[in-house]
Amino acid sequence: MLQTALASGPTLAVAGLSKSYDNRRVVGPLDFSLDAGSVTGLLGGNGAGKTTTIGMVMGLIEPTEGSIHVFGCDIARNRYGALGRMNFESPYVDMPHRLTVRQNLRVFGMLYDVDDLDAKIEQLAKDLALGDFLDRQTGRLSTGQKTRVAIAKSLINDPQLLLLDEPTASLDPDTADWVRARLETHRRTHNCAILLASHNMNEVERLCDRVLMLKDGALVDDDSPANLLARYGRDTLEEVFLDIARGRVDGAAA
C-alpha cells in the first residue's frame, strides 16, 4: 500500500540532502522533488555541487545526511529497485573506445534488459542519426558523435528519470540544439522527468520549467525561469546567474 502510494508520488524526492568531506560541507541541505514529465535545471558555478548532487541521486556518492527516493525507492537501501528506470549522461564519463557504437549499445541494452534490443538500437540509430557510424569504434568518433552515442546509451532503457550533467558541453550550437530537441521529444513521449545540470543558460531557458540555483552547495533559489527573470528584474537567466554567483541578490524580492 505504502509502495503504491510512493510510486504515485514524485519521480524524485530529495529531503535534507547534504554531503561533507572532512567535516567541510560541499552540498546541502537540499530539498526538492521532480514530477514526471518535468525538466528541472540545476544551475551553479564550478564547484557549486551540481555533479555531486547528481552523483548522490545515482547512488554513486553516499550522502552525509538526508534521503533520496526515486520512484518511491530509497536509494540508500534499494537503489536496484530504481536503476532500471533511470539513466544518465555526462561528458566526464566515457564508453569503451575500442568497442563499436553498436557493441556498446548492445552491452548496455543487455545490462538494462531491453526487449527486442536489435530493433531498439536501430530505432535509436534513426532518432539520433547514428547510422553512418554505428559500426565504427567509439573512440574514433568526433566529440559531437560521441555525445549523440552517449545520449543514445542514456535512452536505451526508455528511462523515466534522466540525469544529464552538461549534456551539450563542447558541442557546436547546431549539434547542441539538435540534441536538445531529441531530449525534449523523449521527455514528451515518455513522460520522463529530467534533472539537467548545465552552464548553458539558453539551454536551461529552452528546456526547463523549473530552475534550482546552487551556490557553494546550498540551494539559494528555486523557481520557474519566468519567475526568476521577473523577481531579479533581468532579461536573461545568465544575468540572474551572475547576480547570484556574485552575491548581487538585492533584486530577489521573493
Add this chain to the structure above:
Amino acid sequence: MNFSFKRVGAMVLRYAYLLRASRTRVLDIIYWPTIQLLTWGFLQTYLVRAGALAAPGGAAQAAGTLIGAILLWDILLRGQQGFCFSFIEEMWSRNLPNILMSPLRPVEFVSALVAMSLIRLVVGVFPVTIMAILFFGFNLWALGIAFAAFFVVLMFFAWSVGLLVSGILLRFGLGAENLVWSLMFFVQPLGAVYYPVTTLPNWLQPFSWMLPPTYVFEGLRGVLIDHVIRWDLLAQGLAIDVFLFAAASAAFGLLLQSARRAGTLLQTGE
C-alpha cells in the same frame, strides 16, 4: 534481488568485444606464460644435461616438478590478473560510472570478472600446457583429478586476490594500478612454488601454510615424487580459500562503500 545471467552475459560480451578488437591484449595474455615456460623450461633442461641432478631418476623427477610448478604458478598468476585486467579496463575507459549506475549487481559484476578470468586462462595458458608436452614431455593433464583439484584451489585464491585488488582500485583509483601486476608475486617465495616448505626458515613456515597455493605446490610434489594425491592438503587449502574468498568479498564491499563515501567513483579514468 534476482541474479541475471543475461547481465553477466552482457559483461562477458563487453570484454570479449574488447579482446577481439585489441590484438595487443590477446598477445599480452599469451606472451608472459610462454616466456615463463621457455625460460624456466630451458633452464631445467640445461641443468639435467649438465648432470647437476645426478641421482638415478632424480633429474627427470625434478624437471617434471619444476615444469609442473611453473604451469600451476602461471595459472594462479593469470587467473588473478585476468580478473583484475577486466576490471581495470572499466577504469581506463572511464566507463565505471556507467556500469555502476546500471542494474548490474556487484555479485553479477564479480561473476563476469570470474568468467573472464577463466576465458583468459583458456586462451593464454591452455596452449602453453600443450607446448609443455611438445617441448619438455610434461603432461599437466595427465595429473587428472589432482590437476582439477589444484586448479580449483588456485582459482579461488586468484579470485580472492583479484577481488581485494579491485576493491583497492575502486577506493584509491588508478594510483593503485601496480598492485594488479605485483601483489601476487609476493606469494611466490612464500608459497613454496619451486621448493618444499621445509626449505623456508622455521619461523616463516607457519606463514607459508596460511596460503592456499602452498597446499597445491606441496600436493604437486606429492603426486610427482611420491605418486600420492594428498587430499588432506587440498582440503586444508580449500578451507583457507573459502575463508579468504569470504574475507575478500567483505573487503570489496567495504571498499566500494568507502569509495561511495569518499566520492571517488565518479573520478576514475585513464
